[in-house]
Amino acid sequence: MNDRTVVYSTYYNPMEANIIKAKLEDSGFACFLADENVATLNPLYNQAIGGVKLIVFERDVEAINALLAEDNSLAFESSDEIVGEEESAKDKIVCEKCGSTNVGYGMATDKKYSMWATILAFLTLTTPIKANKCHHCYDCGYEFE
Numbered sequence: 001m002n003d004r005t006v007v008y009s010t011y012y013n014p015m016e017a018n019i020i021k022a023k024l025e026d027s028g029f030a031c032f033l034a035d036e037n038v039a040t041l042n043p044l045y046n047q048a049i050g051g052v053k054l055i056v057f058e059r060d061v062e063a064i065n066a067l068l069a070e071d072n073s074l075a076f077e078s079s080d081e082i083v084g085e086e087e088s089a090k091d092k093i094v095c096e097k098c099g100s101t102n103v104g105y106g107m108a109t110d111k112k113y114s115m116w117a118t119i120l121a122f123l124t125l126t127t128p129i130k131a132n133k134c135h136h137c138y139d140c141g142y143e144f145e
Helices: 016-026 036-041 058-078 085-091 117-122
Strands: 006-009 033-034 052-057 104-105 132-137
Touching: 006 016, 016 033, 016 036, 016 058, 036 104, 052 058, 052 132
Parallel strands: none
Antiparallel strands: 006 052, 033 052, 104 132
């Protein structure tokens, strides 16, 4: 019997990871979440630790794939009315560099502050108060408007 564990998937949202974990446990699969507490207590570390990892037994991977594929097909059929314009527009954002849809919108990391905010902060001996926002690809790290 193969008792080796593998990282089945990673999630940047601890709630989403718990939902998938609960689905698997309800179906009789043994699984657990790694790095969930770090991601919950300090969400800023979430990307640095690689997200919340769902750990499953290697022998269960094919059955889990089938279960989640079946659940996803049912969810897409029934959620067409529930998904609003805002959610569908968010899903259509694609990374300009690698083509991934794993993209979020938030505070920029490369060019965080504009030149004017930096100059004003330097003259007043404070920290810049207005930060730039942009889209960030979680797969390749590219930032774009």
